[in-house]
Amino acid sequence: MSTKNWERLCSTSEIAPGEITKIELLNGTEVIALRAASGSIKVFQALCPHQERSLADGYLDGNVLTCAAHMWQFDMETGEGLNAARCGIAAYPVKVEGDDVLIDASEVEPHALWA
Numbered sequence: 001m002s003t004k005n006w007e008r009l010c011s012t013s014e015i016a017p018g019e020i021t022k023i024e025l026l027n028g029t030e031v032i033a034l035r036a037a038s039g040s041i042k043v044f045q046a047l048c049p050h051q052e053r054s055l056a057d058g059y060l061d062g063n064v065l066t067c068a069a070h071m072w073q074f075d076m077e078t079g080e081g082l083n084a085a086r087c088g089i090a091a092y093p094v095k096v097e098g099d100d101v102l103i104d105a106s107e108v109e110p111h112a113l114w115a
Helices: none
Strands: 006-011 021-024 030-035 041-045 059-061 064-066 073-075 094-097 100-104
Touching: 006 021, 006 030, 041 094, 041 100
Parallel strands: none
Antiparallel strands: 006 100, 021 030, 030 041, 059 064, 064 073, 094 100
16 A cells, blocks of 8 residues: 655645646656646646647646647646547646645656657
């Protein structure tokens, strides 16, 4: 049985609806945080696995994140690829305690470059 290793990511007020927030974890890994259409806070790897472009520069439309570089799209509830269905982005476990957003990055490996 694994134990969660929660670390504080940011405050809930730092994640504005309709915006993508890039944050660096304690281990140096960059992630993006956003609010899904449901209002829940989601955290994903920061680089698009297509050509490792920053997803922080992408576009949000409802529950769809589109990479600005080559228009790959991802579902913001799950991280699954939409127009590159076999390719998704890694999602981090998230919990909110008061105004703190916590994630567990201990068992998440960002998806590798996919051609």
